[in-house]
Amino acid sequence: AQSVTQLDSHVSVSEGTPVLLRCNYSSSYSPSLFWYVQHPNKGLQLLLKYTSAATLVKGINGFEAEFKKSETSFHLTKPSAHMSDAAEYFCVVSDTMDSSYKLIFGSGTRLLVRP
């Protein structure tokens, strides 16, 4: 069975400093991995996805993630945090079924950005 673990429930950074949100996955085959962001009382927005192409994935708003098979990791980074980045971030693995997908969510990481 596939699973995903987000290693930090809260991350606090100062505006303008780098962001690192950590995610490890467990999968018996090559997974599809995603990072979603959720602002308060909003739906989920896709930041980026890894399917099977390049291991370094660029997303929206300056976010990147690197798929490392040897470490079973898919950490999310951003060089310089902005106040608007404060939100909940979910690492997600997709379990493909016949004609649909079961998204398996990590527990989430709340990113706080200090002025």
Place this chain on the structure above:
Amino acid sequence: DTEVTQTPKHLVMGMTNKKSLKCEQHMGHRAMYWYKQKAKKPPELMFVYSYEKLSINESVPSRFSPECPNSSLLNLHLHALQPEDSALYLCASTPTFRDRERTEAFFGQGTRLTVV
């Protein structure tokens, strides 16, 4: 149009009421989903519809009744809910292609449900 639209945005209902949540997408996706999200928790899958047929029910109580009347529309009928059912209800859709590059779930903004 890459939107999933959910209505209403907010709903307050009593424990004896019957209400419905609506979800609509026009991206041609043939898989649609209902998720329930409690505060400070990740979304939990409730139901999956594939080609308008229910394919997954994650042991959801019968007071929640999903319906997929056509390929663009997904409803969630609510009856005799409990206060602990108060949550954000999210709808999502995905393409049904086997192409891994097309894998992506689009989420609506959710319906904030309060049961009193």
